[in-house]
Amino acid sequence: MTDVLIVGAGPAGLSAGIACAQHGLQVKIVDEFPRPGGRLLGQLHEEPDGTWWNGMEEAKRLLEQAEKLGVDIDCGVSVYDAAKTKEGWSVSSSHGNFEVPKLLLATGAAEMALPLPGWTLPGVMSIGGAQVMTNVHRVRVGERGIVVGVNILSVAIARELQLSGIHVDRMVLPAQNPVTRDAGNPEKVFQSMLRVAHLAPSTFMKLGSKLLKSKTMQKLALQFLPGIGGIRMWGIPIQLKAAALEIIGDKQVEGVKIVKINAKGAPIPGTEKVIPADFVCIAGGLYPLVELAAVAGCPFAYLPELGGHVPLHNERMQTPVEGLYVAGNITGIEGAKVAAAQGTVAGLSIADEFGKLPEKNLLSTAIETVEVVRQNATIQFHPCIAQGRATVKNMSAQHKSDA
C-alpha cells in the first residue's frame, strides 16, 4: 500500500521520497525519463570557489539513499491525469493507475521557445535537449553549433558542450519579434548577465559586474560592446549585438543568418551574413511544468519572477487542494539545490500529515534551510525571486482565509 506517489525523480522528488521513507512511509516515485535524476543528470559546472558541481554524482547519491530506504522508483512512466477521490488521488499513467492518499508533484520545468524562420528544421534543438543528448545520452549533437538566446542556462550549457569537445561557434540573440521580446533586447540581456558575472572566468565580465552597477554605465558599456567578435566566455564569443534573423537550410540546418543590432535590438541594414553551422540550440529560458497541478484542480498565481504560472502553496509545500503537494521547479524556476531543499520540506510535511513526524522542529528547520540555500545560490534565475516567493505565500494564506 503506497502512502505517497511522487511524480518526478529529480532533486525535489528524490529528496522528498527520502524524507518520507525516513519517517516510515511507503513511497513510490515515477518519472517519464528512462533514468532517475531529472535535470541533475545534465549539470556540470564550476562553482565560484573552484569546486565542481557534478549533477550526475548528486543524482547517484540521492538515488542510492532513496533505494536504501526502500523507495520504489519507476522510470519511463508518463502520468497523464490526476483526479481527486474520497480517500485521496487516482493517478493515471502509461503503466496503469495508482490510488494513493497523498500526491506530490515534482514535475520541474519545460523550455520556452524562441520562434525564428527555419526553427523547425532538423538540427535545431532546445538548449536543454542539447544538454541531455550530450551529458546523458553521450550523443554528439553536431560539429559546429550556434546558440540563439543568451541567458544563464544557455551560457552554462554552451560551456558543457565545449567541455565535451563540441564546437560552439558563437552565441547570439534572437531577432526581436512579438514572441522573442526581451530575449532580443541587448540592454535587458546584458543586465541579466551581469547578475552571473561572478561566475565568469573573463576579466571583462568580472570587472563589469563591479563597475557597471549604475544604469548609465551599463548603457555606455553596451554602446562600446563590439557587435561581431563580442565578449568571450571560455573562448566562446557571446555577441550581444548580433541577432539571428533566420535559420538556413534545405533538409537540415546549414547555417544561421545573423545581423548586427543596436543597443535596443534594432537590426542595422546591410550587415547581414550567413554563418555556417550544422546544429542550432534555441534558448528561451524555463517555465514551471504545471499541467498535472491544473488538472488536479489547484489554483494558480501568475508571477513572471518565478517563471509564469505556479500552483499556490504554503511554506510546507501544501497546495490548497487536500493531499496535493508541490516541490521544485513546478513552484518557480530556481537551481537544483533549492529544489532538493524544497523536496525535503514536502516530504517532512507529508510525514507530519500522517502523524509520523514526532520531531516537529525538523520541518521548521527544513523550511529555514530552503531560505538559506536560496540566499547562497550562485545562480539567481531572476532578481526578484524572494519577492515572488513572498507573494505566493501571502496569496496562499489569503486563499485559505477566503475558503
Next chain:
Amino acid sequence: MESDPIIVCRCEEVTLQELHETAKSYQCSSRELKLRTRAGMGYCGGRTCRNLIDMIVNEVTGKSPGHSIPLGYQPPVRPVTFGLLGGHK
C-alpha cells in the same frame, strides 16, 4: 528581406503572422485565439506554444495573463493510446 514565415505552433503549423492578425482583428483572449487558429491544439498539448500565444495576446491587447491559466489543461496531458484509455477488451 523576405524570409520564411515564423511558425509558432509547430504541431498545427500556425504562423506568427496569422496569430498576430487574428488577435488584432478580434482583440481576443488566448482561448479565443486558440479556437480560431488551432494553435495549441496539436499533439504536444500546447507545451511549446502556450506561452507564446499568451505573449501575442499581451502584445496586441495589452492584457497580461491573470492568475488563472489562460489556456486550460485537459487530461490526458500526455499523448496516450485509445487502448490505454480503456478501449481494449
